[in-house]
Amino acid sequence: MRLEMQTSENKIPARIHAILAREADKAVVFRRGPSSKTAILEWDLKADKFKLGQWFYGSLYPYRCDISPDGRYLAD
16 A cells, blocks of 8 residues: 655645625635635625635535525525
């Protein structure tokens, strides 16, 4: 059995998903990886600024999530 050292060459890159609000200039961004941690960020599209919401430890499926039309609420 051969063990490999993790280097920057063989690391799995972070996965990024975004959901846009229909009636507001806001979006929610999910940044997962390279471990099981997911950062949830608010993206202000008008000002093009990001605000860190929280780090989530566990299973979170961005394709099963939704954001309210005004961008205030996230449903998982």
